Structure formats: C-alpha cells, structure tokens
Amino acid sequence: MDKSEIRSKIQGMRKDLPPETIRELSGRIAAQLLTLPEYLHSAIVLCYIAMGGEASTEEIIRNALADGKIVAVPRVLGKDMVFVRIRELSGLKRSRFGILEPEDLSNTLDAAAFGREWTLDLVPGLAFDRELNRVGYGGGYYDRFMASFPRTFHLALAFHFQLLEACPHEPFDVRPRALLTEKELIRREGASFSGIGGKPMS
Numbered sequence: 001m002d003k004s005e006i007r008s009k010i011q012g013m014r015k016d017l018p019p020e021t022i023r024e025l026s027g028r029i030a031a032q033l034l035t036l037p038e039y040l041h042s043a044i045v046l047c048y049i050a051m052g053g054e055a056s057t058e059e060i061i062r063n064a065l066a067d068g069k070i071v072a073v074p075r076v077l078g079k080d081m082v083f084v085r086i087r088e089l090s091g092l093k094r095s096r097f098g099i100l101e102p103e104d105l106s107n108t109l110d111a112a113a114f115g116r117e118w119t120l121d122l123v124p125g126l127a128f129d130r131e132l133n134r135v136g137y138g139g140g141y142y143d144r145f146m147a148s149f150p151r152t153f154h155l156a157l158a159f160h161f162q163l164l165e166a167c168p169h170e171p172f173d174v175r176p177r178a179l180l181t182e183k184e185l186i187r188r189e190g191a192s193f194s195g196i197g198g199k200p201m202s
Contacts (some may be wrong), residue, residue, distance in 0.1 A: 001168075002102060002168055003099070003135050003138070003168055005129045006126065006164070006167070006168075007126050007135065007137070007138070009192075010126045010127050010135075010144065010162055011052065011126065011162075012055075013161060014052060014053030014054070014083045014159070015052070015053055016107060016172070017159075018103070019054050019151070022055075022056060024052075024088075025055065025159050026050075026055045026056035026057075026059070028183050029055050029157055029180055030056075030059040030060050030063070030145060030181035032059060032180060032182075033122075033155075033180055034060070034063055035153075035154065036180075036185070036200075038118075038120050038153045038155060038178075039064075039120055041118055042117050042118045042119060042120040042153075043070060043117040043119070044068060044069065044070045044071075044072065044073070044109070044113060044114065044117055044118070044119040044120070045060075045061075045064045045069050045070070045071050045072075045119075045122070046072050046073075046083050046119065046120065046121040046122065046152070046189065047060060047061055047072070047073055047116075047122045048073065048074060048123070048124045049070060049073055049074075049092065049099065049100045050092050050120060050124075051098060051099050051100070051163070052098075054124050054157075054194065055124075055157045055158060055159060056159070057122060058089065061086075061089060062089070062124070062188070065087065069160075070085060070109070071085065071087075072084055072085045072086065072107075073086055073087065073088055073102060074098075074101070074141075075101045075102055075105065076095065076097070076101070079140075079141075080141075080142040080144075081142075081144070081145055082108050082111075083107075083108070083109050084101075084104070084105060084107050084108050084109070085103070085107040085108075085109055085145050086100040086102060086107070091103070091104075101113065110164075111142075111149070112150045113153050114130040114149045114151070116199070118153075119149075119150070119151075120152075120153050120155060120157065121145075121146075121152045121153065121154045121181065122155055122156075122157055122176045123142050123146070123154050123155065123157070123175075123176050124136075124142070124156070124158075125142075125156050125158060125162070125176075126162065127158075127162050127163075127164050127167050128141075128156060128158055128162060128163055128167060128179050129163065129165065129166050129167045130163050130186060131165070131175070132156070132175040132176055132177075132178070132179055132186065132188055133166075133167040133169040133173065134156060134167065134169075134174075134175060134176060135167050136193070136195050140172075141147075142171065142174075143173055146174040146175075146176065147174045147177070153177055153178075154176040154177050154178075155176060155177065155178045155179070155180060156178070156179045156180070157174040157179075157180055157181075157183060158179060158181055158186070159182060159184045160181040160182055162181070163186075164182060164184065175188065179195070184188075184200040
C-alpha cells in the first residue's frame with residue numbers, strides 16, 4: 001500500500017472504534033507511559049490533543065499537570081507548529097482543521113528550552129512499522145519539528161493495529177525515537193534521554 005491507501009485504511013479503522021474501546025486502549029497506553037523514565041525525568045511534556053480516533057492524551061495531560069511538569073500542546077501557524085503551555089484542558093478552541101488548539105499564544109514556549117531541559121514530545125500518526133517509520137497526515141508538521149529538535153525525546157503513541165509490517169518512507173520523513181502501543185514499547189537502539197543529551201531541570 002502507498003501512503004494514501006494506508007491513511008484511508010487506518011482512518012477508517014479508527015473511525016469504527018467504539019468510544020469505550022478508545023478509552024480502554026488509551027488508558028493502557030497512558031498507564032505504561034506514566035512509568036517510563038522518559039516521562040518520570042522529563043521537565044517538559046509536549047502533547048498532541050487527540051482527534052479522529054487517535055489514542056487519547058487527556059489522562060496523560062492531567063497526570064503531567066498534577067506532577068508539576070510544564071505541559072504544552074501544539075498550535076499550527078502557517079507551515080510551522082509551536083507549543084503553547086496550558087495549565088488545564090479547558091479553553092482550547094477548534095481550528096479550521098478540526099483540532100483543539102490554544103487560542104492565546106502568550107504562553108508559547110521558547111523552543112530553546114527543548115534543548116536545555118529534558119523534553120518529552122508525544123507524537124501522533126496513522127501508521128508505523130518496527131523500524132519506526134511513520135505515516136502521518138501529510139502536512140509534515142511533526143517531521144519538521146522532530147528534525148529541528150533532535151535532543152527532544154520524540155515518542156509516538158498509537159493503537160497496536162496501527163503497527164504495520166512495513167511503511168513506505170521518503171528521505172525527508174523523520175522517525176520518532178520510540179513507539180508505545182497498548183501492547184508494547186518499541187525503541188530505536190540507544191533511544192533514551194541519556195543517549196541524546198540534555199539535563200534535568202534544576
């Protein structure tokens with residue numbers, strides 16, 4: 001299958017998931033994530049807001065806020081994507097793409113912090129393989145972001161049925177460092193905070 005066919009197939013499969021199944025599988029993913037050293041030692045958590053049957057991040061966001069971490073969610077500005085700090089889930093507005101985003105940009109994080117502090121970036125996607133090739137939505141936002149911030153730990157979240165035998169990929173596609181599903185964690189060799197530098201928040 002090419003990328004277009006994969007996108008159509010996986011979007012259809014996610015659309016057919018009952019809400020209770022999404023909640024259950026997302027809860028399993030969140031429970032595992034909250035025990036990972038990359039979460040426990042992170043100072044900053046960059047987190048997408050789920051849409052279209054994606055693995056929900058609400059439980060992760062609530063826990064990260066309760067744990068005193070800096071939590072930020074994406075806002076698309078033209079061809080770029082910035083992350084805006086939030087202190088609660090309310091106050092987000094739906095964009096023209098149907099994505100819940102922060103309306104107020106005054107709390108946009110300084111991207112320099114992603115290199116200074118241990119930062120965990122939770123990445124959405126439609127399909128992955130065991131080499132961590134990723135099929136996204138076609139806009140390239142996360143490819144550009146991951147390429148721009150190599151010292152950030154980019155961790156993709158997905159349901160296990162989104163893990164394919166092989167995903168088509170291009171030279172400009174960027175792989176996350178790990179993939180977490182409700183069944184397993186797949187890491188690239190040497191993928192950890194200690195392998196990419198950075199330091200804990202003092």
